[in-house]
Amino acid sequence: MTVDTLNATQVEVRALAEERNAVILAHNYQVPEVQDVAHYVGDSLGLAREAAATAADVIVFCGVHFMAETAKILSPEKTVLIPDLDAGCSLAASITGEQLRDWKAEHPGAIVVSYVNTTAEVKAESDYCCTSGNAKAVIEAIPPDQEILFLPDMFLGLWLERVTGRKLTIWLGECHVHAGIKPEHIERWQTEAPDAELLVHPECGCASQCMAFGNEQTHILSTEGMVRFAERSPKKRFLVATETGILHRLNKEVPGKRFEAVSEQAVCQYMKMITLDNLRTGLRELRYEVDVDAGTAARARTALERMVSIGS
Numbered sequence: 001m002t003v004d005t006l007n008a009t010q011v012e013v014r015a016l017a018e019e020r021n022a023v024i025l026a027h028n029y030q031v032p033e034v035q036d037v038a039h040y041v042g043d044s045l046g047l048a049r050e051a052a053a054t055a056a057d058v059i060v061f062c063g064v065h066f067m068a069e070t071a072k073i074l075s076p077e078k079t080v081l082i083p084d085l086d087a088g089c090s091l092a093a094s095i096t097g098e099q100l101r102d103w104k105a106e107h108p109g110a111i112v113v114s115y116v117n118t119t120a121e122v123k124a125e126s127d128y129c130c131t132s133g134n135a136k137a138v139i140e141a142i143p144p145d146q147e148i149l150f151l152p153d154m155f156l157g158l159w160l161e162r163v164t165g166r167k168l169t170i171w172l173g174e175c176h177v178h179a180g181i182k183p184e185h186i187e188r189w190q191t192e193a194p195d196a197e198l199l200v201h202p203e204c205g206c207a208s209q210c211m212a213f214g215n216e217q218t219h220i221l222s223t224e225g226m227v228r229f230a231e232r233s234p235k236k237r238f239l240v241a242t243e244t245g246i247l248h249r250l251n252k253e254v255p256g257k258r259f260e261a262v263s264e265q266a267v268c269q270y271m272k273m274i275t276l277d278n279l280r281t282g283l284r285e286l287r288y289e290v291d292v293d294a295g296t297a298a299r300a301r302t303a304l305e306r307m308v309s310i311g312s
């Protein structure tokens with residue numbers, strides 16, 4: 001958004017950001033007024049790359065806690081802020097460092113690939129991290145005869161098995177928002193809008209079922225991938241199976257096309273904890289700082305650096 005279309009609070013937020021030499025990074029699931037004031041809006045991969053490359057002194061992360069931790073690990077010399085410390089992630093909470101250490105002990109010699117939706121402690125036990133935007137490329141970068149422990153999202157893991165043709169050992173974690181998108185949500189739309197393209201996030205419980213339809217109108221994509229796909233597609237109508245926050249970006253960046261959520265209930269309450277008000281307070285008071293202890297960060301950095309360098 002250009003500065004002349006921002007409201008008074010957004011103008012204040014931008015002025016505070018300038019004063020602090022801060023960059024505001026927002027995930028695609030953030031509320032519209034936060035997306036509109038951010039300097040950069042994107043998916044987990046884009047945000048991690050942006051955090052690693054920024055010249056700003058302060059990174060204000062409008063997203064969930066593991067994303068801010070990722071920014072801190074990739075840019076340890078920066079101050080990283082999150083406007084609400086309670087912005088967690090049910091998927092990241094589905095495996096602890098201790099559980100991963102036990103799992104690794106049962107599979108000596110296996111390579112650990114962790115989805116970025118994990119705590120810093122879990123990343124520190126991992127060989128590679130990936131996001132939905134580059135998970136396939138990360139798996140393909142590992143020798144084919146190597147056992148891979150993939151965590152924590154089982155639906156993403158099952159989708160990766162299909163698209164890479166490799167057998168993975170998969171942790172049975174899930175995101176409550178995406179697991180809540182059921183095959184019946186998709187089926188209803190397939191009857192009501194049979195010509196629409198269906199954009200599905202790989203964390204969805206329905207992803208593998210959708211693929212089983214062998215339907216050429218079904219596309220499994222990261223949130224950024226959805227925006228890029230809709231831009232290129234000649235189609236005018238799209239059904240979106242992910243958190244509903246992405247609709248704001250799709251409507252804004254791909255005008256003249258119709259986007260509908262397959263489920264209006266697909267709302268991540270953690271992402272919505274960030275508001276324009278707590279963003280402003282965070283910038284004013286330089287709170288809440290996200291820190292990762294140096295030892296954990298050093299062990300997690302290699303896996304994250306591999307993630308930001310693999311895939312387009």
Ligand code: 13P
Nearest residue numbers: 043044045131132222223
């Ligand atoms: P993306 O990386 O595709 O934006 O997904 C992040 C996420 O938290 C999905 O729930």
Ligand code: SF4
Nearest residue numbers: 089090091175177268
């Ligand atoms: Fe985590 Fe799910 Fe929310 Fe994404 S949508 S941040 S995976 S709880």
